[in-house]
Amino acid sequence: MKRVGATEAWTGTADCRLCAIRGSVLFAGLKEDDFERFHRPIDQSVYGAGATIYAMGDPATSLFTIRSGLVKLTQFLPDGTQRIVRLLRSTDLIGLEALIDSEYPHTATALQPTELCRLPVEFVRSLSHSNAQLFNELMARWHKALSNADRWITEFSTGSSRDRVVRLLLWLAEARGDERCELFSREDLGAVLGLTTETASRTMAELKRQGFISEPRVNQFLCDMPSLRRLLDA
């Protein structure tokens, strides 16, 4: 396991009123007045690829908004096998579970250099009681997480290895809005799809040979979206 850049660094306190992605984050619905009530500042930090944001079992004290980057949430079974249950990106929220659980149920790891804003759980909890907008936004976040999880089950855990890989490629590319997708290691690919590293590797290599995807830069793939979609019907 490569640990290059497995670091965390505090990069200052955020001014939410000036946030570049404010329209898309949890606090989107808050008004200027609400921000006045922030007594404690919101910490911002950067995590290098491979850095652990929190580990399963850690006391759940914060939620995090992803400003940029890519984060995986991993869950472990008693026998040691692990499975990536979510991939999260800019404007997504991680650690929602902290609102209910006292410990994080997953391990959160940065897959790319990632900027986060740290939101203390008590802060979000109290604010949600007094602010209907935030309440609705939270509900929407739960809903999104749940429908993603459902998708994980039906799309990434069902069918042949090729189908799973193709569905993931399409999902990644669609989420970006173009034909490209930043990919991660074959090991993580396997952990997302419930396949071994070797099967993940073979499947990717096969798709490359057949011309469905190309790799202009390392770990950046170009997808022939229409052809890939057609693969799923057959």
Added chain:
Amino acid sequence: MKRVGATEAWTGTADCRLCAIRGSVLFAGLKEDDFERFHRPIDQSVYGAGATIYAMGDPATSLFTIRSGLVKLTQFLPDGTQRIVRLLRSTDLIGLEALIDSEYPHTATALQPTELCRLPVEFVRSLSHSNAQLFNELMARWHKALSNADRWITEFSTGSSRDRVVRLLLWLAEARGDERCELFSREDLGAVLGLTTETASRTMAELKRQGFISEPRVNQFLCDMPSLRRLLDA
């Protein structure tokens, strides 16, 4: 597909104040006063085994509390494959998504004769804005649904067919609190675990032969819990 008893019948209006499972349902936190504000009565109905409660794509108008029985939520892929993404029981809530989506994202089907209370979505929505208890309860429900979904991914969609079947048996028995579990068809078993009907059947038959489970009554299994747990370590 057997459709015996695929029926729905209205069985009256509920008086939540006298509800036998009131301590465990969504409205657990409501006070006597709150119930006074119910203008419209809450409908109760019974669904026979195999009956559809709602279908994917239907306008999402209601949430349902399960008073008794067993319900599956199924999701479909464009190519026709389907996967059961949740199993729900007494005191569980189905159709939470109606609070956000305008259409149900799953098909809900009764696996056993099932009694439901129907809660109009507008009713829950407005009540949740004025009642902090209900709000918290809703949040807890989202959380529970999500952690169940995560479990579905790591436990029921990962590993060998035998491991998956064993994990499901243990889960069903633990949820009941004893060593028994009411099971359903092999087809549904496969759809929960992402396996074919045949593989599900073979695995169950094998576990029976090896003495890990017995079937005193049709579709009711007795599990040798300690031995089953040991199987998962090996």
Added chain:
DNA sequence: ACAGCCTATTGCGAATTGTCATTTCGACCG
């Protein structure tokens, strides 16, 4: 009791995936 129907079980060959070892490739470092 018998026919009809549906589900569960089982056999068997094919296809897929896992497992382990080896080779290739690319990045980084001295």
Added chain:
DNA sequence: CGGTCGAAATGACAATTCGCAATAGGCTGT
């Protein structure tokens, strides 16, 4: 530039799962 390291790709073989077909078993209605 050669050497080193880790990840990706690949080969070879084993194990698992699938897919299809046949059989067995249970329940229903006549």
